[in-house]
Amino acid sequence: MENFILILLCIAIGYGIRRLHIFSKDAATTLNQFAIYISLPAMILLQIPKLSFSMDALIPIIIAWLVMTITAILILYLCKFFSFSKEITGSLLLVAILTNSSFMGIPIINAYIGESALPYVLIYDQLGTFIALAIYGTFIASYYSSKSEISFKIIVYKVLTFPPFLSLIVALFLMGVEFNETITKVLSSLASTIVPIALVAVGLQLQFKLPRSEIKPFSVALTVKLIIAPIIAFGICKLFSWDNQASIVSILEAGMAPMITAGAIASMAGLAPRLSSAIVGYGILISFPTTYIIFKVLSF
Template sequence: MIINAFNGVITLIILIAVGFFLGKKNWFNESTDNLMSKMVVNISLPAFMIANLNTSFTKEQFINSLGGYLLAFLSISTTYLIGSFVYKFFNISKDRKGVFRALFGLSNTIFVGLPVNISIFGEKALPYILIYYIINTLFFWSIAAYDIRCDGKKTSGGFFSKSNLKNILSPPLIAFILSAALILLQIQLPVFLVDSCRYLGNLTTPLSTIFIGSILSNMNYKEMKVDKDSLLILIGRFIVSPIVAFVLLSFTSFPLLMKEVFIVMSAMPVMNTVAIVARQYNGDYKFSSVLNATSLIASFMFIPIYVFLFKYLL
């Protein structure tokens, strides 16, 4: 598994390097980056779910995995709450409250988490990846996005606003609900539809990694200074979050693979959507953008360490 972890990380680095190189060659710009992001979130990832969930779960296995959703929620919400205490204790700027807590508590589950976990554990890990992704996404759009809007003083819509609910009902979540219904009703999709979704779904990893490389190619590395706030975020992402997940999982009898996936997912870089939402609502999006790059680079050092520790701790 350790060799798989290194191979997986190196594979991702190569794919990211392709995106970085093409970004430096001006093949990509803000429009193409937005296109790749939309392709992943709105097309390839939903197709990936539909193509793989029905073959990954039986009805009984799906029902038995429901405890995983609760565990993922407890892990994320606990880390988010710890981030709130850290924010108060270290006197972080009030204009950065929502952004800080979101960066501290939530993982980049798609653009990094999905390809990393599949590279390490194989496609058999997909059901557990999607469980963590669904909870992480719901938490972001229901709670964290509202906190970020508070940073920019744009909270007129309220927590249960139409726009907030619309963001929660994203294409991947709709695809997950559809797949869950098909599993519970034991309905098999036509082969041509499954194959079409599989072809589209196979775009998810290459598009995600090339997207990251393109973003990194446009970063101003002079701004990538690890100050106190940044260091606290990195500690939250790579130390606090996986420890919380490990402690909670130690009280369960979940399958070993689920435990491993959840710990790796909890230790992913910051959620790149934080910067997008912060920019939209006049939050500190520059701070978020810098953390996107620094946490991504740091993750390549921490991920093999976690996989090595699995051998002794799980």
Template sequence: MINLLLIFFYLALGVVLQRVKRFPTNSYKLLNKIVIYYCLPALALYYIPKIHWNNQLLYPIGVAWIGFATSFLLFRFLGNKYGWSKKLTGCLIITAGLGNTSFLGFPIIEALYGQEGMKTAILVDQPGTFVVLSTLGILVATLYSKGEANGFQICKKIMLFPPFVTFIVACLMNVFNFDFHEWIQLMLQKIGSAVTPLALISVGLQLRFESRSQHWRFLGLGLLYKLLLMPFLIYVLYVVLLNQNSKMVEVAIMESAMAPMIAASILATAYGLKPRLSSMMIGFGIPISFVTLAFWYLVLHFI
């Protein structure tokens, strides 16, 4: 319960800091860099060497790939049917197809499932969400903007992305059954633990609410898919069809229900894919997701 209260506290702190005149308006960028370049790699190096690999791990890893592929098919179909612009279609594919599996996902999963749940959350996020963002996300953003797809640039972005590099290193450590000395592990754990306050404060600093907008209809469609249809798809596939009921699958379903990914919104904005709608997907998606996450938690435990 204390961890859940801390989530709201740090989120509210970020919102309050928006209104402090002397507080730097772009400070969230620094926080994001700390999380991406230090906290996430530290978590990968701490958790992944300890994971015992088996076929069950395909369930959390597959969440982001299945969700993004379905988002592409759905919004491409709707875009073609109703004559949406390429930028609108691309925006919805990216922002609705990728979840906030680290910035929001890590603290929420840790609060609900503890350190054991974090091992699954890492798998959903690193070989799942951020690899999809760095490959398929960039490809879609390029195709639906005025640019041209560049295979070399895509590969470069992936290979130079710090969490990806440390993910590969951590996987090699796992394969060769190697782990760091205890004091290094403790240091990695301490650095990684900063992801919760820093990420949530960053999210709070970036929350924007636009009451007047022409994007309400598309915002509704995007959030309907991300917060309800995507976790429903994963639930039906994993629990109903494949008859999987482990804690790992439960965490994977909860991660699939997270709000839209901040980095995905940034990517869509950088490529000119409806920046205001991208911002609204984050601004409204995060607070609404707390309600829908509670719904999915109840579904998983009482149905």
């Protein structure tokens, strides 16, 4: 229970700070940068070496990419069926596909399953969601918006120099290695900052404005992201008879809220900014009951 109180409290604090204008306008960016450049790499170095080479470690990667591919095709079809504009289509291809696998996935899955699940969360995030954000996300923003000037060379550079990704590469070489007590304590202290910092940043970025004309794409995006995506992940697990912690984590990750960064990219690219922000904001709040239902169903 205390984990959920912490999650909701941190989001509420961030939202309250934003409404009261206590922090500067770029506070959310600064907090996210701290989480990405310090907290997340520390958690990766702490948790990934605990894994062993097995099929279990591949399950989150397989599910992440299959779910994103299938839902992207579904979103394209629905956008054509409902005759959504190019900007709305681009927005939905970002926020309805890319999941909030770290900033929301880490605290929520830790609350449901415990610390033993975190290595699978990090694999899903780094080898699934993050690479998709860097490559697929940049392509969608470039293709659907004339404002974007991002090249493939820049994408590759960002991937190869991204601190969490570099930490993952190092951590993979350290699998099976036990750190001494001092290193473990330092990494644990740094890693523990990711939850409050990231969730306060989430609260700082929440927006809830939504006109009636955007209700249909809004509903399509959240239905696909929060309901259909985890059902697809569940179906994949059943198809391959995967029934373990890695599969449960992957299904929960598939049903997490839309990625905040995906919403930011959509907004910066001019892809229905107000709609993108609303999908992310409401998606975060709605994901609390939906992920709880998913976990309860998987627990039977």
